[in-house]
Amino acid sequence: MKESDAISGYALLSAEHSPLHAYLLSCVREELARVRKDLPQTNKRLFDLGCGNGSTAAALTRNGWIVSGVDPLTTGIAREKTTNPELDLQKSGAYDNLASQFGTFTVPINQEVFEYLYSPKAYARCIFDLLESGEPRSS
Helix, strand or coil: CCHHHHHHCCCCCCCCCCHHHHHHHHHHHHHHHHHHCCCCCCCCEEEEECCCCCHHHHHHHHCCCEEEEEECCCHHHHHHHHHCCCCEEEECCCCCCHHHHHCCECEEECCCCHHHCCCHHHHHHHHHHHECCCCCCCC
C-alpha cells in the first residue's frame, strides 16, 4: 500500500463491490435507465468521479456505458485493472482539471465521495465542467 493510500484511511483491498456499493449500484442503474431514455443511443459517456476500486465502472460498462473514472487512491484502480484492463481509470481527483484531460460527459456519478472533500465548491466546479452542457470556468 502506498503512503498516500494509507493516509486516507480507506484502503481498497478488492475489485469487488462492497455490500454498500452493491446496494447503491441498483439505485444508480435505475436512475441511468431513466436518463438514458432521453439520450441518443450514441451518447453514453459516463464519468465516475471517485471510482474507488472501479467495480461500479466495470458494472456500468457491462450495461453499455462508456465509462472513464478517477480516484486519488491507486490500490483499487490497480486491482480493477487486473480484472478489466480496458477500463479508463486513472489516478486523479476532483481538484484536478478533469474536463481538459477527459473531455465532457453526459452523466457524472460518484459514490461515497462527499465525506472526503476538503473543498465542496471546487468539487462542484469540477462536476459542472465535466458535464456536456456545462461551460468551463476559470479557477
